[in-house]
Amino acid sequence: MERMLQYTEAIREAADQEMERDESVLVFGLDVDDPKAIQGTAKGLLSKFGAERVFGTPLSEDAMTGAAIGMALAGLRPIHVHIRMDFLMLAMNQLVNVAAKSRYMFGGKVSIPMVVRSMIGKSWGQGAQHSQGLYSFFMHVPGLKVAAPTTPYDAKGCLIAAIRDDNPVMYVEHRILHFQKGPVPEALYTVPPGKARITAKGTDVTLVGISYMQVECLRAHHYLAETGIGAEVIDPIWLNPLDIETIVESVRKTGRLFVVDNGWTTCGASAEIAAQVVEALQGVRDIRVKRMGFASVTCPTTPPLEDLYYPNARTIAAAAHSMVNGASKEWMPEERKDLQSIEFKGPF
Amino acid sequence: MERMLQYTEAIREAADQEMERDESVLVFGLDVDDPKAIQGTAKGLLSKFGAERVFGTPLSEDAMTGAAIGMALAGLRPIHVHIRMDFLMLAMNQLVNVAAKSRYMFGGKVSIPMVVRSMIGKSWGQGAQHSQGLYSFFMHVPGLKVAAPTTPYDAKGCLIAAIRDDNPVMYVEHRILHFQKGPVPEALYTVPPGKARITAKGTDVTLVGISYMQVECLRAHHYLAETGIGAEVIDPIWLNPLDIETIVESVRKTGRLFVVDNGWTTCGASAEIAAQVVEALQGVRDIRVKRMGFASVTCPTTPPLEDLYYPNARTIAAAAHSMVNGASKEWMPEERKDLQSIEFKGPF
Amino acid sequence: MYEKFYRSLYRIRRVEERIAEVYPTDKIKSPVHLSIGQEAVSVGVCEALRPDDVVFGTYRSHALFLAKGGNLKAMIAELYGKATGAARGKGGSMHLIDLEAGVLGTSAVVGTTIPNAVGYAYAIKYRRENRLVVSFLGDGGTDEGVFQESLNFAALKKLPIIFICENNGYAIHTHQRLRHPALNICERARVVGMPAERIEDNDTIRIFERVKNAVDLIANGAIGPHFLECMTYRWKEHVGPNEDYQLGYRSKDEAEPWIRNDQVIKIGALLGEKEKRAIEDAVDAEIADAFACADADPFPEESELFTDVFK
Amino acid sequence: MYEKFYRSLYRIRRVEERIAEVYPTDKIKSPVHLSIGQEAVSVGVCEALRPDDVVFGTYRSHALFLAKGGNLKAMIAELYGKATGAARGKGGSMHLIDLEAGVLGTSAVVGTTIPNAVGYAYAIKYRRENRLVVSFLGDGGTDEGVFQESLNFAALKKLPIIFICENNGYAIHTHQRLRHPALNICERARVVGMPAERIEDNDTIRIFERVKNAVDLIANGAIGPHFLECMTYRWKEHVGPNEDYQLGYRSKDEAEPWIRNDQVIKIGALLGEKEKRAIEDAVDAEIADAFACADADPFPEESELFTDVFK
């Protein structure tokens, strides 16, 4: 029988096994060594590997990111952990101006094998500054790889691939995905950069769901099935390098691209995917394109507005339905218990 | 006769006149008060308005951006100047997490009337860390306006509009545009957010040129005219709010959208414009879409590679030509003296 | 004076205890960082301020908000996500604001309001106004580079600002000892030439007096920033309504002296029993009313999702 | 010892003078931040280092690169944008590197290499290697928050690193006086418990001795970071080959004592005339050769535009 693990446990195991395998791997960041160990993703690592390899830091995101780069220059493979992606805004100078550029601007003389883990928050009033999915920034800048695994299987495989990669990898987690359970082999394996996965088959519309929105897209697939619409769902897994071919092939078949992102649409991952698919299929076949993401506002904390702020399975299904059947045929599925979102309960 | 001013002088005049008009306007940032006065854009302001209203700062981009926000909260209208856009990576936390969000997350109780001026560098080996056009970051985040004027006229009008705007405005300059001369009225006027300009008429292809690439697009228009191709050139001027209607209307006519950006294409302004135009015209007419921007690499310093890194009038014209006439008919215009780029001479 | 102090201390304590009681009902779908045990700092500081002085705080600012005179109903409604909230339900517990009371805003990203406060102080000086800014920060906030940058600029420009470092020993579960080579936050202020002092005992009156002294100095034109490190202690978990001694990162023993020095009790003891009771009754009624209102108030309309991105 | 010092000082001076001479021909299409006048710091420090010690620097690092043993031909070729350059022509003057010589990289954004150096030092300690890192920074670099964050962490973890603040008084045209309330950079290091000293006179030998002392302390296991502020002076403009006294932000008078104390002349005077001449001749020939090679070397192939984004 397949071994089932929670997403957080898959991350923990990947780090644990890689640290066992390779002395140059270390984990640090605010609170990785505290009793909560970043939702358990770093649990037990301190006692197993010691305080030189697993350590909490002062609140100094800028310097600690710079330090991670310095460690990588010296041949270590640091995993730098941030409990919120929002906090990476303090580290942008080192990420964009140094990590992404060092190899190129030094003519290939160095490489920066570092992993930056960060989490996207959602719900329970996390609000303006604890909920952003800002990975399009990292997609924009050449020299950074970006992984956004959605299943425990991919969480483990992407993290191992990221650790072994000789380049800086931004590893994007989502607080709600942390609760996902799924099959995870005990053995070491990688989910390598640049390969997307078709997670549900269909011929009417291609749903690309990024990060947590992958889960909502899979739920939307079920809602849509009720109306006879076959949605092909794709999980890009890696946003850079991006496996655009798999998406293009699907849209070549379905004629409809619907990208649902876990971030804002403007200059976001959904804009890029839409543009690339159009570029690839123009003159080949007439297609329809749609994007959905966070509402173009700051994330509000009050639940009724927050509900509207995020796409969900039903709003996704409704939009896909009108792509297929025309906007005139309005339809919104009744909420199904088995397809409800996990309700995250605070404090945080 | 029309009064001709250089771009830098247009900026200086806008600040000068607004400071005269409104005591709450002040200018600060590294080196605004030094003998070079940011390429002359702040020249004379110190002696006219005094050191409390015009001051250099320590090298503390993060805190000084936070301070600008604090001044704006108190009702001042600070203009914070950065000699390179790359340095804004040190200020991302305050820009993205505070400036963009304050009004919304405080339920409309406050506003942040601040202007952030920053310059994009080009050529003479400015390289990896002095050449980035990172404005798509600011387009991505709700709550920030973005202006990227290309003419002296717009430089003045946008800066005045930005100063008077009650929201944070990212005002994007380009080092090469600083040398542009053009007609600039002495009177105060605004070039308000959200209105693009058609800078050359044509019916065969729509060229959207952003920031400095607007200049290259206008040159490309001339090259293309030699082959009988009419390129309609559009300058968005403001990237947020973006006047997509003007672009859509043009593409509705030409059937071809070609966005040339002064930044990377992935998740960039060109991706967004392409996606929005496709969304607007799908099912209305079949169109062709193309994007061009910095090569997807870090900016190299050596001239031969740097030349390849940037789009220019001839490569733009060649690409537009093949959009119109098919890729089989390859064409590259002979360089024309009158359409050559300004050669920037260092040291910087 | 003691009545005012007591009223403020008791009110803050009771509001937060009430939040902790309500929390399990999930009516407050907002992270709450309680100040229980630390009230003396906010009260001591704010009692020394004038109405038009302004404060900036952190995500742990219920106490500051109330001590500075922030609207209680608006605060509770905000926690409940209601349209009547201080931020119309869009900000939650971590983004409190009350412009009339001079609460200029709080932030969920550590250290971010420090330079905002400095900029505000610049505006005050620029306009020759006779008021000042107080910037509240945690010991964790001093780790961030922006702290040093902000203090340097405030000192360079001799701005009318007081920095209050509420040192409760911990950033979440990590003691200052594990983040700083030396426990000398005041030195980090003195290095830019700023007068700095440390108040060891979480004593409301001493805090009040020392802040009053700084306010007077600034008001009398002996301008320039001041720095106070107020040692204090958080009784509850970092975020949420419970205690957390079971986690093992700190011991109940460590907390004991702080709890014995409970300022609500100490200052209360300076009042007559009747006087005290009258204050408590009035405050209890006010709090009950605030929670009832918050409960009854409407959520924002759907259309509010799109308002207030831009002015 | 003096021969080595002189050779290094003279070589750096002559290389930069040659750069300034060539500059008007536009063969060097790269901004150049010359160290002329400041060579003593790089030479004094690097002579005290062991070959496997490593250095990180700023955009003003010609002197550091050469003093640490970086390849001269590769440096000049880099300035010329040639494929034989230290960074294959992709980095220019501001991004010099020579891994064999232990020059780990320089950066155009002020302050950025400080934490990189700290991270490298962490790796050295982690691996129990007996070597150390030197982080070069300007006085302007100390303004950035990352400076304080980096020093705090280096001290907290007792890392084998020496910080060299090359204080030439100015960040571009802005004196330290206009950026710091007090001229006490060493205090900013001491605040995290780091031993710090200031060397006033730009004296190569004193700098050498003090760094040697710190290197020995670290090597002998009296581990922990050290900080040195080396007062020095830039003779030329901030960027470019010329002087800039006409700009008015500083006077030639201010420069005079520094120029009188020219270390190239002073250390040269310690040698015999013949000895000195022999060194100069050899260096001159080496430099002539380096510039000739750079001139003759090929530019990178077009295909190189796309290489080395990722490994």
Ligand SMILES: Cc1ncc(C[n+]2csc(CCOP(=O)(O)OP(=O)(O)O)c2C)c(N)n1
């Ligand atoms: C920049 C940043 N980094 C990390 C966090 C996560 N975080 C939230 S509170 C906190 C501890 C802050 O400690 P302190 O400043 O002492 O305030 P206290 O909670 O003790 O009142 C941390 C690390 C954050 N919110 N912002």
Ligand SMILES: Cc1ncc(C[n+]2csc(CCOP(=O)(O)OP(=O)(O)O)c2C)c(N)n1
């Ligand atoms: C973060 C950042 N801000 C501003 C600049 C622009 N700039 C380039 S050099 C410089 C001055 C730095 O002074 P210092 O550190 O003393 O070095 P020096 O040039 O004197 O060697 C400034 C402000 C920059 N490169 N990086």
Ligand SMILES: [Mg+2]
């Ligand atoms: Mg604390």
Ligand SMILES: [Mg+2]
């Ligand atoms: Mg300097």
